[in-house]
Amino acid sequence: MSLPQGKVVLTDTATTPEVEPLSSLLAHPLLQDPKFVAAAGGLVVLLIFLSLFRTGKKASRRSGPTTVLLVGPSDSGKTSLFTKLVHETYIQTHTSIRPSITTFPFNSPYEDGQTKPIKLIDLPGHPRLKDELKKYVKEASAVLFVVDIQALVRNSAAVAEDLAPILVTLSNQSITTQSEPTKVLILAHKTDLLTRSSSYEIPESSLTTARARVKSILTREMDRLKATRTKSGAGGKIESLGKVAGISSSGFFAKLFGSGSTGVGLEGEDEGEDESLIWGGKGGFSWDDVEGVEITFGASGLGPVGAKKQEKEGNGLDEVKSFIWEV
Template sequence: MSVPQGKVISTDTAATSEVEPISSLLAHPLLQDPKFVAAAGGLVVLLIFLSLFRSGKKTSRRSGPTTVLLVGPSDSGKTSLFAKLVHNSYPQTHTSIQPSITTFPFSSPFSDGQTKPVKLVDLPGHPRLKDELKKYVKEASVVVFVIDVQALVRNSAAVAEEIPPILTALSNLSVTTQTFEPIKVLFLAHKTDLLVRPTPSNDQSPPDLPETSLATAKDRVKSILTREMDKLKSSRGGSGGKIEGMSRVSGSSSGSFFSRLFGSGSANTSVGLGEGDEEIDENLIWGGKGSFDWNDVEGVEISFGASGLGIPSNDNSQKEKEQGNGLDEIKNFIWEV
């Protein structure tokens, strides 16, 4: 029989399904084995439990008041910052030989009347007291590395030598405790008011500093320290340099996905930050090949700021003066933790 042109012959043939029904998947022999089902279920429960356990451990380290560590070389102005932040005074100070610690209500820098508890720890910069860091690093919410911006030009190498032990301790702590957020470090170009010409008015405490001076101070500190850290990386970063006197890491610094997720570490890794530890591995802070980059420091978020306190005074008139922007950047940094 001929088919008229333009007509399409229809058929009742159904397309054969190539998708395996889910019922056949559920009928897989493994899923019919009670032992396999029990083992798989137990593994899922274990993973959920460990995830919740690690989450609780992450938050417990940061419970309580925000803990701020002031670190850096001697005569950089840490004690003056401590006095101004806590007591709103700026007296003449001397080189500290022991930590200053206090917990106080820290006022919001946005003049909204809010406060939050802050534990401020001023650690001495004397080389013989460098091990004081390990007593407080585990509870640190943030670290402020205070630098005399005017003196940095003549002692940049010595200042840079103090940075790897601090960054390495924080990096190892961040990696081994598996905190979701990196530990924040602010490199503070302090005494920026000494760079301003003419000298800022003493009618405000802290003084009001030009934005150009603040930017110049931050750029100076970052460029000088980057150059010095690059030299240190070239001399010891590629060979897995060690730092004595704080803690110890042996073996690889990285582990499997599960070890990094749950903080167990690899079988060949031993990490410690407690008493009796002797050395820690610097590899976590140097990154890969090439020039030093602050973004390569694992588990640590680094930023740069500037500050200035003006002329010190031993009377109480400073508390009555209007406040300039000399401490705005460090106050914002602490408040946003």
């Protein structure tokens, strides 16, 4: 059958591209260079090693019983709190000059009969002993920063200067190990002394006042400290790009190998710690800007000295016990 004149039959003349065999790819000049092959192989081995190393660091930090650190200025009541939690009794104590460490079965505050092992470490608040924190921070899941709420007004600047390097250390530890944020409870302790009531129960109004007071005063002092550090060029960040990207502002390699120094550090801060992790961007200080640390505020009180465990417990440690149990 003949085709009508003027019509053209189109045929598909495109050919399927040939796929190069694997042997030809392996014959690429680069893959024939022993130096290139050795370098590529070494890079792969290094990446695998670093991945396994960092996984091991994260696992070791959380292995064993839950570790809780008691830190804060001297005479804030840390040792009395330690004794009350461990031995369920409140005795008069003196300023500690060495850490107190114990592991004990911690009872659930919800009266459900459950217990879990807690390793509680009371670190001295003396300025010469502040480096003790760095010995235990890697294993800590939570930190209680204990503040004497009655003495805070006259000692607020010193308390903030104690708190800042602790947050720097905790923040750098969490960021460089890519671990879960360390939980920190800033505790307005001795709240029972704000009320004249002889009851074991601390009025809720006193607890609320203490929490608000410690947060307000320390926010003001941390804001002042941030302004001083930023003005001197030692701290603060212009932009918090790391947070937007979902990583630390120190960048990938800072997280992988450790953050670099930002210059003059806070007292007690290691040269390799990045102070800017706690200051956030421009503007006033905000607790939410502290990277790698989850900060909450609480209030507590121990009641009369010498109270035995068989006597009425009261509500003075309810927030502390809930915090420790939920870690």
